[in-house]
Amino acid sequence: MATKQTRALARTMMAPAVIVLFIWMIVPLVMTLWFSFQNYSLINPMMTGFAGWANYVYVIGDPSFTQALVNTLILVGGVLVITIVGGTFLALLLDQPIWGQGILRILVISPFFVMPPVAALIWKNGFMHPGYGMLGHLWKFFGLQPVDWFNQYPLFSVIVIVAWQWLPFATLILLTALQSLSEEQREAAEMDGANAANRFRYIILPHMARAITIVILIQTIFLLGIFAEIRVTTGGGPGYASTNIAFLVFRTGILSNDIGAGSAGGVVAVIIANIVAIFLMRAVGKNLDA
Amino acid sequence: MARRVSVQTKVGFTVLAWAVALLLFSPILWTLLTAFKTEAEAIASQPTFFPQNFTLENFSAVQDRSDYFKHAINSIIVSVGSTLLGLIIAIPAAWSMAFAPSKRTKDILMWMLSTKMMPAVGVLIPIYLIFRDLRLLDTVHGLTLIMTLINLPIIVWMLYTYFKEIPVDILEAARMDGAELWNEITHVLVPMAVPGIASTLLLNVILAWNEAFWTITLTSGRAGTLTAFISSFSSPQGLFLAKLSAASLLAIAPILLLGWFSQKQLVRGLTFGAVK
Numbered sequence: 001m002a003t004k005q006t007r008a009l010a011r012t013m014m015a016p017a018v019i020v021l022f023i024w025m026i027v028p029l030v031m032t033l034w035f036s037f038q039n040y041s042l043i044n045p046m047m048t049g050f051a052g053w054a055n056y057v058y059v060i061g062d063p064s065f066t067q068a069l070v071n072t073l074i075l076v077g078g079v080l081v082i083t084i085v086g087g088t089f090l091a092l093l094l095d096q097p098i099w100g101q102g103i104l105r106i107l108v109i110s111p112f113f114v115m116p117p118v119a120a121l122i123w124k125n126g127f128m129h130p131g132y133g134m135l136g137h138l139w140k141f142f143g144l145q146p147v148d149w150f151n152q153y154p155l156f157s158v159i160v161i162v163a164w165q166w167l168p169f170a171t172l173i174l175l176t177a178l179q180s181l182s183e184e185q186r187e188a189a190e191m192d193g194a195n196a197a198n199r200f201r202y203i204i205l206p207h208m209a210r211a212i213t214i215v216i217l218i219q220t221i222f223l224l225g226i227f228a229e230i231r232v233t234t235g236g237g238p239g240y241a242s243t244n245i246a247f248l249v250f251r252t253g254i255l256s257n258d259i260g261a262g263s264a265g266g267v268v269a270v271i272i273a274n275i276v277a278i279f280l281m282r283a284v285g286k287n288l289d290a
Numbered sequence: 291m292a293r294r295v296s297v298q299t300k301v302g303f304t305v306l307a308w309a310v311a312l313l314l315f316s317p318i319l320w321t322l323l324t325a326f327k328t329e330a331e332a333i334a335s336q337p338t339f340f341p342q343n344f345t346l347e348n349f350s351a352v353q354d355r356s357d358y359f360k361h362a363i364n365s366i367i368v369s370v371g372s373t374l375l376g377l378i379i380a381i382p383a384a385w386s387m388a389f390a391p392s393k394r395t396k397d398i399l400m401w402m403l404s405t406k407m408m409p410a411v412g413v414l415i416p417i418y419l420i421f422r423d424l425r426l427l428d429t430v431h432g433l434t435l436i437m438t439l440i441n442l443p444i445i446v447w448m449l450y451t452y453f454k455e456i457p458v459d460i461l462e463a464a465r466m467d468g469a470e471l472w473n474e475i476t477h478v479l480v481p482m483a484v485p486g487i488a489s490t491l492l493l494n495v496i497l498a499w500n501e502a503f504w505t506i507t508l509t510s511g512r513a514g515t516l517t518a519f520i521s522s523f524s525s526p527q528g529l530f531l532a533k534l535s536a537a538s539l540l541a542i543a544p545i546l547l548l549g550w551f552s553q554k555q556l557v558r559g560l561t562f563g564a565v566k
Contacts, residue, residue: 009471010390013382017446018398020379024439025405028413028420035415090310096303097295106550107311110318113549115500117520118538122321125531132333132531134320167314173565176557214561225409228502228517232524249411254418254507262415270412277407281400 029270035263042257055264059252064240065265068248071155072272075162075244076223080216082163087170087215088208092200094171095178105175112168116228123161124150124233154234154242161229166222170215177211178204210283217280224273245269318542324535325349332532348536355533358540361519367430368505368515369498372437373445373491379438380445381487385479387446388453389461399450406443410503421508430513433505437498444497445490448559452486489555492548496556499545516541 036055039047059065094104111119127134128149136146149157181204189199225246230236236243236251243251249269253262312319324332325348326341352358387395417436418427426432456479464478502517509518520541523534549556557565 006390007392010386010392013386014398016379017383017402017442020439021402021405021442024442025408028416029408031416031419032412093303093307093310096307097300098304098307099300100304100308104307104311105553107315109549109553109556110315110546112556113496113500113546114318114542115517115520115545116502117506117517117524118542119317121520121523121534122317122538125534126320126324127317129531132335132337134316134337137337164314164317169560172553173557173561176565211565214565218560221407225411225503227410228506228521231506232521246409246411249414250507253415259415259419266409266412266415269409273407273409273412277404280407281404 032263032266032270035259036267038260038263040259040263042259051260055260056268059261059264059268064243064248067240068243068245071240071242072224072244072246074155075159075226076220078156078159079163079166079223080219082159083166083170083219084212084215086163086167087174088212090167090171091174091178092204094175109168109172111164112166112172114165116165117232119165120161120229120232123157123164128157150234151238154238158226158229158233158242161233162223162226165229166219169219173211173215174208177208181207213283214280217276217283220276221273221280224269224276245272318546321535321538324532325539327532327535329530329532332535348532349540351533352537352540356519356522356537358519358537361514361516362540364430364433364513365499365515365517368434368437369495371434372441372498373494375434375438376442376445376494377449377487377491380442380449384446384449384453385475387450388456389458399447402443402446406440410440414507418507426508428509428511428513433508433513433515436504436508437501440501440504441494441497444559445494448490448493448555449483449486451558452489453483455486456482489552490559492552493555493559496545496549496552 037051037053039049039051039054041047090108094101094108098104114122125133128136128147130136130146130148133146135149139146147153185203186199189203194202224244226244227246227250230242230244230247231250234242236247240248245265246269249262249265252258252265256262323339323341326344326346327338328341328343328345328347331338331342387399421427421432424432426435460478460482461474464474469478499515500517502521505515505517506521509515514522520537523530523537
């Protein structure tokens with residue numbers, strides 16, 4: 001009964017969402033692209049006109065860009081490894097017959113609901129501060145010199161905080177996937193004499209593969225844009241030691257008022273995210289057919 | 291669960307699970323405890339677990355120093371406002387995609403998803419300049435608008451996955467019985483769609499509440515939300531650990547409670563329905 005009328009109605013109902021999102025996507029993106037080829041600085045209004053590839057050469061050629069790119073990869077990769085391995089372990093653990101499963105789930109999931117600046121600041125001051133942080137006390141208890149985490153290991157410290165925030169997400173998704181594995185299948189494997197390691201390798205892991213892929217892709221999208229955690233802890237420093245691409249763009253464009261160069265960095269960030277996005281879309285798209 | 295295990299195994303797993311869970315929860319627990327300590331106790335070289343001199347003065351100090359309530363109200367307006375606005379735009383779209391799908395429906399859904407993948411820094415500079423020129427910087431309505439746009443794809447997707455589970459036959463039956471479109475919506479669809487809409491609302495309020503990129507870059511004092519409020523504590527000023535803990539607790543408590551009730555929706559919403 002899909003008459004012309006209903007089809008026109010469907011289109012009308014879809015229109016606002018599509019139009020709004022289209023404008024939201026196209027207008028700023030085109031502007032970023034345009035600015036990236038302009039001489040445009042908020043500090044020096046005399047600097048105008050077409051810049052060619054100068055902004056890109058300036059941004060990409062600067063050592064800070066290489067470092068930010070490497071930092072981005074280490075940050076995303078480090079957090080992914082910790083959350084996937086830790087999340088698989090936790091999901092398997094929470095799936096065991098244990099007392100207090102409901103409360104345990106709540107405790108484990110909680111860090112995900114802590115807003116990024118709070119997560120960063122309670123880690124920075126309550127845990128990683130060399131003077132009065134928990135870790136400092138712990139180090140002193142064992143007779144060690146407390147570590148000044150954010151000065152000595154800035155990127156590692158940021159990784160720890162971000163991994164703490166995303167571990168619950170990975171755990172929750174993987175646990176959900178794990179619990180959809182049929183009990184018969186597991187019991188059959190057990191009857192056939194498969195030991196725990198083999199059951200994990202040949203039954204559980206293949207079953208969770210899809211969920212793991214989705215966790216990796218979704219986290220990557222969010223992790224590429226890590227910002228607040230860096231902003232409130234290290235400010236990207238010392239030097240550029242904990243600056244990722246997202247923070248570099250903010251630093252160049254907003255803090256240093258160099259719109260042209262900041263935009264060029266933004267375009268690079270969009271390109272990197274797109275590469276990841278293509279893979280994610282495929283994974284999600286497949287599910288849509290099923 | 292039908293698996294039979296010995297009591298020893300169960301005890302072992304329980305102890306291990308609790309140890310890991312408490313370790314993960316410890317930063318939040320520690321914040322909770324520190325919030326009720328005096329500043330001197332919070333940074334004492336011999337740390338205490340429970341507050342020795344239980345005090346509420348940190349909370350009033352935080353309110354005096356940074357006006358918690360103003361920021362909390364901004365957070366509520368932005369998160370709830372942007373979610374409601376998003377629902378108004380998304381419900382018709384998701385409805386038509388779920389019940390009157392065309393050949394392009396899938397493409398449109400995928401395209402909407404793709405807008406969510408766009409990194410915020412890619413559009414930060416134009417948005418910042420547009421906001422500056424339109425005098426939207428540091429305004430609650432400007433921030434609400436941005437928040438609506440960044441969460442709209444998730445709202446559409448979540449609603450779509452819920453609406454798709456509503457049996458179409460019932461709608462057909464209602465139509466056969468001669469129900470007008472409006473009646474079909476209000477009497478048949480809405481009652482079945484309400485749980486999905488509620489879940490979507492809940493998850494998006496949480497996401498908007500915790501959003502910390504646009505709130506920090508586009509606001510300063512006036513329209514600052516709780517994420518901006520907390521960020522103002524990033525540079526230490528004298529003794530402040532207990533106050534920071536109190537401020538943190540105030541900022542996360544409401545959403546922590548909401549979050550505990552929405553674990554299932556979280557999985558579905560954040561995986562775009564790919565894991566249920």
